[in-house]
Amino acid sequence: MAGIYVHIPFCKQACTYCDFHFSTSMRNKQNVLDALKKEAKMRVDYLGTEPIETLYFGGGTPSLLNAHELTSILKSLRENYNFAHEIEFTYEANPDDLSAEKLNMLVENGVNRLSIGIQSFDDKYLEWMNRAHRSADSVACVKRAHEAGITNISIDLIYGLPNLEISQWKSEIDNALALGVTHISAYCLTVEPATALGFRVRKGTEKPVDDEAASQQFEVLIEKLAAAGFEQYEVSNFAREGFYSKHNTSYWFGIPYLGLGPSAHSFKPAERAWNVANNSRYIQKIEADELPITSENLSLEDQFNEWVMTGLRTKWGLDILGGTQRFKIDLRTGNENLIEKLVQEKKAELNNGIFRLTKRGFFLADGIASEFFLVEENSK
The missing domain is CATH 1.10.10.920 (Arc Repressor Mutant, subunit A)
Incomplete structure (x- = not known):
């Protein structure tokens, strides 16, 4: 078995803490997507004859793709790779993108698992993060996803936020559980140097993460989710029975995967590779029939x-x-x-x-x- 990861390197706006590769300019969007489809053809031999059992669209913000853009990428993938009869197809999305129309389009294209970037139910923190959505959007989009027939839903939460009290964090978890989701990924806030948050911490206008407070919040997270029937199967990942992320679990078990798109990583035994994290250079390389890849053999x-x-x-x-x-x-x-x-x-x-x-x-x-x-x- 094997998996494919597709990186969509575009966002509406830059979150203060995020150091993933993305662009808020859509100027080269179509060129990037065309190059991504061509890369899929160029790397058709990477996974050999392994059947593809998991497909994951991440970013960036995949939910910015319209129906034509998504279907054209999927067409290229299906023409070039051996997909199993049933696959786990995960799609990362932001709450403000998940209209009923968008959700129906995703279902029609085979998406059967959503990973929704909620991050917080407190509008004050969402504004601090420079997120485009608000708490009401999060609640509404999960309800619409259920109505569209998607039952395998994961949401992201962040703890370790500035001045986050234990009582507030408990409320955040309660709000998440009230949505009826099957999977929760919870990450401690990390201060990355090349981010707006990193700049503010260096400047002294923001404090570093309080590790002791974050540790206490982590303990509360584990206790409350366990009491609600969620199993912690990885440090940051909690699932109801039968709802582990198959794609991410494959990473942890060393199963080969192919990464397509700017900055995407690929892996197979004894080899790791990654694409250039620059949209323009990615396009230039692909258009010149060159793979924009750096690879290393693992000792x-x-x-x-x-x-x-x-x-x-x-x-x-x-x-x-x-x-x-x-x-x-x-x-x-x-x-x-x-x-x-x-x-x-x-x-x-x-x-x-x-x-x-x-x-x-x-x-x-x-x-x-x-x-x-x-x-x-x-x-x-």
Whole structure:
């Protein structure tokens, strides 16, 4: 099996915190979409004969596409790739784009899972983020999505926001649960340097994220969603039974995927590749029949580190024996004291050869994972 990710690099306006590749100018939109369709043909051999079981449109803002633009991209994909009979087709959208007409168009084109960027139900925070929608739009669009027949709906929330009180955060979660969605992705606010928020923090007009407050909000999130029947299957992802994101889960299990469009990443065993994150250069390269790609072969150490990073972020953790057979490296070797310390601090557990993080350890997952990383000099 394999997946395809399509990056639509356009947004109505720039969110203060976002460092994904996008443009608020639609001037080159058609040229980018034409180049994307051509790239799909140029890279037809990347996944071999693997059947495509997941398709994900992200961005940017895919919900800015009109019916003709979406159907033409899908036509190109179906002409060039081997799609399974039934696939998970996820479409990222902003609440203000999801009219009844737009939702019906998405359903007609096979979309069966929505990922809606709600972020907050507090209009004050939405304005602070420079989001185009307001809370009422979020509630209304989810209702319309259900009416259109889409039952697999994920929404995004952000915690760690400035001066966000626990009582406010609990209310945010309650509002999310009241929508009847099947999946919630919740992310801690991150201050990225090349963003408006990053500039404000450096200038001193905004404070950095309060890690202690964010940690408390994370704990509340886990408790309230668990009580409501959601399982935390990855650090930032919670789902009702049967509603894991198949596409994202494939990432964490190392299943190959092809990324199309400016800045899109691709992966297959022992190789990672990414497209240029510039719309004009992307168009120029494709029009010149050149792929706008940088790629790297992953060393055994790189592959091991990726296995550690992705595995420790999930409920499945790391199968130590499986890792040893695959990499000829035992996770425990040289890490006995670290593992014992994490277990004693109740940040991790080691049972039946499976090493996984606890709920307490999840908030520190990336930092913990980095302590197990190998560097080539140390593994020769």
